[in-house]
Amino acid sequence: MMYRIFFSIFFLLFALNFVHCKPPVCNITSSEYEGLNFIEHNATMRIQIVRQKSPFEQQLNSPLHEFGLIRDWYEKPKPSNRTNDTVRLYRFLNNEFYGKIIVGHPGQALNVAFDTTWIYTWLLSSQCSALEEIGCYFHNKYNHHASSEWKPDGRKFSVVTDGVNLTGFYSYDNISITHSSVTNFNFIEMTAVPKSFIFNKADGVLGLGWGTGSGYKTFFAALLEQKKIKNPIFSVYINRNHQSNAAGDITLGFADGRHIKVDYVDGKYVCDKIIYLKTDPLPYWQFQMDKVLLVKNPKNTKAYCQTKFPDGTVGCKAVIDTSSNMIIGPAKEITDLHNEMGATKLIFGRYSVECDKINQLPPIEFIIGGKNFTLKGPNYITRFSYRSLTICVSAFQAAENDQEETRWILGGAFLSEVYTIYDYHNHVIGLVRAA
Incomplete structure (x- = not known):
């Protein structure tokens, strides 16, 4: 008997410890950026799943059960205007x-x-x-x-x-x-x-x-x-599961802290910090990127996106593309990048790699606002299969016109690792590592 009690207490304490170790949902607050003081965790939309009470429970819990009236059955929730x-x-x-x-x-x-x-x-x-x-x-x-x-x-x-x-x-x-x-x-x-x-x-x-x-x-x-x-x-938010038909979501009117990366550092959970960038006065969301690095090893890196601007800064322009998985860059740089990773040219400007070498491909780092966003092989390579044929295709593609040559277009392969927040009134974009 004492053994059972001891085992039950041990199991309960273990379960409680597991619950406390669960990573938190990140709270997006106004303290991070003055222009986004309306992005609050309590403003996000949640759908609560509630178990319906049985008729017997309703009878027991209703203060009107003695009169044969069940309030839960006839009272309807009051409608409220949706704001997100x-x-x-x-x-x-x-x-x-x-x-x-x-x-x-x-x-x-x-x-x-x-x-x-x-x-x-x-x-x-x-x-x-x-x-x-x-x-x-x-x-x-x-x-x-x-x-x-x-x-x-x-x-x-x-x-x-x-x-x-x-x-x-x-x-x-x-x-x-x-x-x-x-x-x-x-x-x-x-x-x-x-x-x-x-x-x-x-x-x-x-x-x-x-x-x-x-x-x-x-x-x-x-x-x-x-x-x-x-x-x-x-x-x-774009998820990383290439095999799933569900790709992610777009939230209108709020940002969702559940999509922000959480790290366990020195015995506590730390939410990744959002960086906010002022975008150019254009109809689309264009910002300046510091550089793109192909990292073969810590001592062997190759830099792209290194244009010198009139104000003395070095980098390149970039835009976010939420409709496509591709990452498009200047033709010369994309060709060189594929040569460095040992890719083979296909039709329509696409490149492929050997499927059994995806995990051995070099990381590619996008440095934006001083923050590092890293893509590994499985992020930027997609495996396509048809019957006995399997091909692994790179998400990187060379620019096809003069306008694309002047900037990088960062699509879903980039967004699979980066959660993006768009401030429509202030024309500011926030980037953070995605959960």
């Missing part, structure tokens, strides 16, 4: 990230890329003929004739650059994402897209660029204006 939201992201071939939206009334479901490098929201139109435009094949399309809320705009839209042809016209309709919706929103119905769009899972793009000064009201700006979102911030 979470959009689930999905992964397609580990090369594209997209989410789901509902357009018009009755609602039409489409897949869109939530893209921080774009300010415009555009959707494939039912007027995009698959007979004339190959890129329109195998996609959902928006039919404005089927929506009672559609309104014409009358303006045309056209972008023709570097062989890319995007042509369409502006329209107004309602767009909903999970629990939040924007009414009478101005977007583009696209009637012509590049042929390569046939390989995309997304049916369009929802632009999350800054947009100020462009004359176009972005979707996030419309959410704020219509008071569907209270705090002017959003954040992006």
Whole structure:
């Protein structure tokens, strides 16, 4: 008997010790950056799972059970206005990230890329003929004739650059994402897209660029204006599981401390510190990166991104791309980087490595704001398999036009290790190691 009591006490103490050792959820507070005083841990959205009481428990616990009345059965929760939201992201071939939206009334479901490098929201139109435009094949399309809320705009839209042809016209309709919706929103119905769009899972793009000064009201700006979102911030989390269809999430109106890396240092848990960067006055989120290092060993490193700017600083410009997994850089530097890791050139500017050597590939460090963000082989190499064929492809890709040559574009391979927070009003971006 004493043995059982002793064992029970030991087990209880062990279990309690295990609970106390669980890493904490990081609290994102105003003390870290004055401009983000509205990012508070208690403002984040949580979904609590509650076990429903049995009829017998309700009878016992209800103060009205003696009168045969069960309060829990007829009292309904009071509705409250939602001031934040979470959009689930999905992964397609580990090369594209997209989410789901509902357009018009009755609602039409489409897949869109939530893209921080774009300010415009555009959707494939039912007027995009698959007979004339190959890129329109195998996609959902928006039919404005089927929506009672559609309104014409009358303006045309056209972008023709570097062989890319995007042509369409502006329209107004309602767009909903999970629990939040924007009414009478101005977007583009696209009637012509590049042929390569046939390989995309997304049916369009929802632009999350800054947009100020462009004359176009972005979707996030419309959410704020219509008071569907209270705090002017959003954040992006991409998970590391390349095999899962679930890619991560975008939180609108808050940042989630659960996505921040926690280290165990000197007997206590320490949340990784967020760095905040002022971004350039452009429609998209561009900032300065210190350098990129390929580390073969502590004594053998090679530096990239080393442009000297007029103010005397050295580095390069970079933008975050939340729609794609690729990391794009100047062609000469990307080619050299692949040569250093022993990669082999494929078609479409992609490179491959031997699959059994992924864990032996050198770490690649991105130094931003003096902080080191490190990618290892499994972060920047994706394994594709089809029947007996397996190929391992690098996420790094050389720039294809002059604009891309002037900066690095950091996509999902980078974001798998970095949680990003976007301050829409102050045009500030926060970066922290992802959990």
